[in-house]
Amino acid sequence: xxxxxxxxxxxxxxxxxxxxxxxxxxxxxxxxxxxxxxxxxxxxxxxxxxxxxxxxxxxxxxxxxxxxxxxxxxxxxxxxxxxxxxxxxxxxxxxxxxxxxxxxxxxxxxxxxxxxxxxxxxxxxxxxxxxxxxxxxxxxxxxxxxxxxxxxxxxxxxxxxxxxxxxxxxxxxxxxxxxxxxxxxxxxxxxxxxxxxxxxxxxxxxxxxxxxxxxxxxxxxxxxxxxxxxxxxxxxxxxxxxxxxxxxxxxxxxxxxxxxxxxxxxxxxxxxxxxxxxxxxxxxxxxxxxxxxxxxxxxxxxxxxxxxxxxxxxxxxxxxxxxxxxxxxxxxxxxxxxxxxxxxxxxxxxxxxxxxxxxxxxxxxxxxxxxxxxxxxxxxxxxxxxxxxxxxxxxxxxxxxxxxxxxxxxxxxxxxxxxxxxxxxxxxxxxxxxxxxxxxxxxxxxxxxxxxxxxxxxxxxxxxxxxxxxxxxxxxxxxxxxxxxxxxxxxxxxxxxxxxxxxxxxx
Numbered sequence: 406x407x408x409x410x411x412x413x414x415x416x417x418x419x420x421x422x423x424x425x426x427x428x429x430x431x432x433x434x435x436x437x438x439x440x441x442x443x444x445x446x447x448x449x450x451x452x453x454x455x456x457x458x459x460x461x462x463x464x465x466x467x468x469x470x471x472x473x474x475x476x477x478x479x480x481x482x483x484x485x486x487x488x489x490x491x492x493x494x495x496x497x498x499x500x501x502x503x504x505x506x507x508x509x510x511x512x513x514x515x516x517x518x519x520x521x522x523x524x525x526x527x528x529x530x531x532x533x534x535x536x537x538x539x540x541x542x543x544x545x546x547x548x549x550x551x552x553x554x555x556x557x558x559x560x561x562x563x564x565x566x567x568x569x570x571x572x573x574x575x576x577x578x579x580x581x582x583x584x585x586x587x588x589x590x591x592x593x594x595x596x597x598x599x600x601x602x603x604x605x606x607x608x609x610x611x612x613x614x615x616x617x618x619x620x621x622x623x624x625x626x627x628x629x630x631x632x633x634x635x636x637x638x639x640x641x642x643x644x645x646x647x648x649x650x651x652x653x654x655x656x657x658x659x660x661x662x663x664x665x666x667x668x669x670x671x672x673x674x675x676x677x678x679x680x681x682x683x684x685x686x687x688x689x690x691x692x693x694x695x696x697x698x699x700x701x702x703x704x705x706x707x708x709x710x711x712x713x714x715x716x717x718x719x720x721x722x723x724x725x726x727x728x729x730x731x732x733x734x735x736x737x738x739x740x741x742x743x744x745x746x747x748x749x750x751x752x753x754x755x756x757x758x759x760x761x762x763x764x765x766x767x768x769x770x771x772x773x774x775x776x777x778x779x780x781x782x783x784x785x786x787x788x789x790x791x792x793x794x795x796x797x798x799x800x801x802x803x804x805x806x807x808x809x810x811x812x813x814x815x816x817x818x819x820x821x822x823x824x825x826x827x828x829x830x831x832x833x834x835x836x837x838x839x840x841x842x843x844x845x846x847x848x849x850x851x852x853x854x855x856x857x858x859x860x861x862x863x864x865x866x867x868x869x870x871x872x873x874x875x876x877x878x879x880x881x882x883x884x885x886x887x888x889x890x891x892x893x894x895x896x897x898x899x900x901x902x903x904x905x906x907x908x909x910x911x912x
Contacts (some may be wrong), residue, residue, distance in 0.1 A: 408432050414440045417469050419510040424461075427506070433458035436465075438617040443593060444469060448611040451595040452618040459595045463489070463563045464504045470591070471536060472511030475560050480514070480534025484558040487537045488586065490579060492569040494519040494541060494689060495696060500565065501539045508537060518554075520544040521689040528553050542570070542578035549585065559586040564594045564606070569739075571601035583610045598735075628750040629741060631776040632787070633765065635757045641782060642756055646728050648783040649754060650678050650706050652792040654723035655699070658708045659740050661729035669728065670708040677798035680706035705796065711736055719743070724791065727755040730764065734771035752791055 408431040412421045424430070432440065435453045443449050443466035453459055467487050475486070489504070491497040501517045508515050516530040518540035527544070531554050538545075538554075548554045562583065564570070570579055583592075583606070592611050596603050607614065636642040650656060650673055660666040663684040670682040681695035681704050699707045700719050711731065722744045731737045737755075744751025757765050757778065769776060781788055 408434075409437055411436075411440075411465070415444050416440065416465055417473065419472075420465060420469060420507055423506050423510050429461070433462075435459060435617065435619040436462045438619060439463075439615075440465065442615045442617075443591075446470065446591050448591060448614040449593045450607055450611060450614045450616045451593070452597065452599070452616070453595070457619060459565065460500055460503045463565070463593050463595060464500075464507055466593075467537070467561050467563060468504065468507040468511060468513065470561065471513060472508075476511075480536065481558065482532050482534055483554050485531075485535050485538040485554070485556075486558055487561045487563075488556065488559050488582075489537070489539045489563040489565060490542060490545075490570070490582065491539060491565050492541065492573055492575060494521060495683075495692060496566065497539045497541055498693065498696075504537060504539065513537060515539065518544050518548065519689075520547075524548065542575045542582060545582060546578055549582075556582070556585040557587065559590055561591045562586050562593070564592075564596075567594050567596035567603045567606065568598045568601065571603055576602045576606065579606065580609075597739075629744060630750075630752045631741070631769075631774050632752065632754045632791070633757055633769070633776045633778040634754055634788070635759070635762065635778050635780045636782075637759070637780075639758070642728075642758060644783040645756060645781065645788065646726065647673065647676060647678070648788055648792060649724065649726050650680065651795045652724065653705065653794050653796045655702075655705050655719065655721055656707075656724040656726065657722055657740075657743050658706065658726045658728050659731070660708060660710055661731070663710055665729070666708045666710050670706075673706055673708070674801050677800065678706055678796070679704040679799050680708055683707055683709040685710065711740070723751055725751065725753045727753070730755055730757065730761055730768060734768055737768055737772050737774075754791065 410421075410430060411424055411432055412418070414432055414437065416424075435451055435457050439449050439451050439462050443463065451459060451462060467489070471487055489497075489500055491500055497517050497519050501515050505515050513536040514530075514534075515537045516527065516535045516539070518527050518538055520541060520543050524544070524547070527548065531538075531548070545554070549556070564579065564583075567579075570576055592614075594603075594607060594611060594614075599607065634645060636645055646658065646669070650658060658669065658680075660669060663686045666682045666684045667686070670680040673680040681698055683692060683695055683699075687695070695707070696719075698704045725741055725744045727737070727740060731740060741753045744753060755765060755776075762778070766778075779785075779787055
């Protein structure tokens, strides 16, 4: 059955032309269901898994309405007209990339707002006047607190991946942001599920919403094939993962920790399989650079943590590999949703060590996945059929040697103060003409101090060279000799000692 065209659904001709130039002529189910209501200005709740076409589903009515019936006068500094909230920087960037060509058709401007980078560019864009803002909640609230942006003029608000907002603890901030927008504006909320407080947002901020559910999170796409590959040990797993990464098409490998994601990307690159990593320890420019290299085909392997499970919207990912199985079934489905997107087919592999078999079986049941586990090695037929044609070896570039500044010494203010103090003490020793005292191991005393030159504090009194600190009194000025003590003996009735033990010098 042929899907309706965008024009037949009421999308304005300028936007239909932009979509057609990008090869998009027929609408996806969630777009077919929601566009008649969203184009009419109604509040809409759209439920659908990642990869179902939600971004275009809300981008089209947002741009169409701002460019036509909601079109106003000139832009005003710090007063955007539309707001799209996203949980991650990657998702915000990719939403903006989808919206910008549509916005250009009506001369509308778009900017992104998120943390991890300097706010100067974002502030400059707001001051110049911007129509559509795609933002992460944290940085947007920061700029609102600095009075650099106001939401008084917002006509349309979109919340994308609302359930992931809840998972990350963003709902309080999202609530405050929505409360700052005008009550009469159109609001669209797209989410895979309505748990963890998302339903409270719907009840409070959406007015008489129309709900559309398509391809919900608990329904994996029919064109996605799942495989469970069991390995005997860690070494066999390493060989299997390298084999799965060696094909010619795009593939994403998911790891549980940032450190392991970085390490695996380096290992694959060193083996002649160019790979980049994507995780929370990277700066935003590094994330953008690595994601761009994966999207344009410069590298074909992306090694990621769950930060990328919602933020990577790249088509033609033919294989997703769960190198580390995720902790829960929602994460499994969101990771897997990076393939079989936009109606294409895809495969998902979960690599399982013997100790993980029980947990993975339970994970699959909760996710509604039926896959027969197979014991495989890197050269098994099931593996080679997934890999397909092996890509040519790419010689890794030599890693540049980083020269440390300042001879490897810290140049911080605290470090400089400590060095100055040590130099002062060393200068005092040179003036005394003494060598540092050695302890029993033969090492110099800490800080290069000698027994005679240090200002030892005992009983609240400091002693000079050659003085004894016994009883807090100074000696006669002669070089201090080690004092020998006999075994302590108790005394009683002595008013000077109060019955305390007294050490008496021998001889």
